[in-house]
Amino acid sequence: MKIRSLVTAAIAVVAVVVLCAGGLGGLLTGNTTADACLPIHPSTEPTAAPAETVGAWPRVGDWDDEQVTNAATIVTTGARLGVPARGWVIAVATAMQESSLRNLPGGDRDSVGLFQQRPGQGWGTPVQLQDPAYAAAAFYAKLLTVTGWQRMPLTDAAQAVQTSAHPDAYAAWEHPAAQLVTAIAVHTRLPAHGMTGCGPAGPWIQPVLAPVGSAFRSRERPGHDGVDLSVPRGTTIRAASAGTVRTVRCNAIDRGTGREWGCHRDGDPDLTAGCGWYVDIDHPGGVMTRYCHLDKPPIVTVGQQVTVGEPIGVVGSTGRSSGPHLHYEVHLRGDASAAGAVNPVPFMASKGAPLGSSQNAAVAPAHRRSITDRSTA
Incomplete structure (x- = not known):
């Protein structure tokens, strides 16, 4: 037509x-x-x-x-x-x-x-x-x-x-x-609250379009507080929903010496601890989302208001990681610790933005083994 x-x-x-x-x-x-x-x-x-x-x-x-x-x-x-x-x-x-x-x-x-x-x-x-x-x-x-x-x-x-x-x-x-x-x-006095209609598709999107790799707190990795989304280095990461940036930080530690590993280079699954370059965003209702292993310094700042889908950085492999991917977490009650983490898969499905959905046009090959530990707070 x-x-x-x-x-x-x-x-x-x-x-x-x-x-x-x-x-x-x-x-x-x-x-x-x-x-x-x-x-x-x-x-x-x-x-x-x-x-x-x-x-x-x-x-x-x-x-x-x-x-x-x-x-x-x-x-x-x-x-x-x-x-x-x-x-x-x-x-x-x-x-x-x-x-x-x-x-x-x-x-x-x-x-x-x-x-x-x-x-x-x-x-x-x-x-x-x-x-x-x-x-x-x-x-x-x-x-x-x-x-x-x-x-x-x-x-x-x-x-x-x-x-x-x-x-x-x-x-x-x-x-x-x-x-x-x-x-x-x-x-113009148009209705002043709400936005995306009244169906299940709320104001949430997938931060990247990618298949879900390593799962949330699996038997093999009970300390894995999010899911891994496998996409190529440099892929744009977007805010999953509107909110306020809480944290922008490099968290990469040399496990052998306890000194800074740095985020100017890729991490290692055995030698490095931490989330690498990462961003935390606070959303209404005490929800917080976390985005780990960014390749470069994020393009947002603490206190910045972001809209749903706004770019916040690009995929990389900084911190404890074995290859480019986005490690994505969802926390409730405003609790950034492991105690506040919930499985992002059912959470995002409930928001009408299921992870790993058919919206993905090109599936990237999974990285060898993605590992993110809890030393991010």
Whole structure:
């Protein structure tokens, strides 16, 4: 089905759609509950005006009135079409990358408008694509055909729609888009908590797309407080959910001397203790996630607010490890010690982001033997 037909179908929706009453708060905090949902009736066509305007547009970062107005069109169009709020952030981030939120009359080849959509690829006529509301509806129509888009990293979901020559470029806009969308949602009095709809797919994603290797506290390794996800060195690691960075640290000790082994080189399963470069992120409800063996210093800092899917570093083999992989842990009650660790496999499944799922496009060969001990706190 051509994009134009999908847009027409989306605009013609008159049935009740479900949007979480919580709106953007849960997008950034991870709060979703089935009883937080209420029905809203979308209009029969998208509109460039926000649902309700209260004074001047909010000032967020360096975005000017034209850019914020275009972002508001994207957000309110998504809301009226019943698109979960995660989709609003994906759409705004995409438009930030493609056009800097300006309604461009032209671009590369026959690209037009906020999303640089091409009439020659069936997105619509040039006149239609210069209408921000139509362009946003076209983007959402294609996004909703992408299986599992809510659980994907933002840049992957955007790329599935756009098929850009620079597929990783969208990731840089996730945090600015989330900030701007949140301000618009509050300003226009869209629902202010919740984000990804009312189904089982919550605001969690797999930190990397990979098969599960070494299991949580197996008989052979009772002190293994997480699971190992086998992917090549340099693979981007993403925050599994929104939260606040608690720890950024190099933890690699020479087991023979007790001195620093360092994270400037790979570790060894027999000679090295510790998690190597690692990151801890606190999430709402006392949940904490841990990401070990990063190849380089993480690209986040302590106290930083991160959004779901935001890059935090890359896979490596620092600390007690025998090959590149991500060691991933989940802790409850805010307890970073072994006492707070739970099996990440059922936990992530309960969040609608099962580890080792079929979202993985290319399975990396398992490393020889991944080992992470508890000397990380």
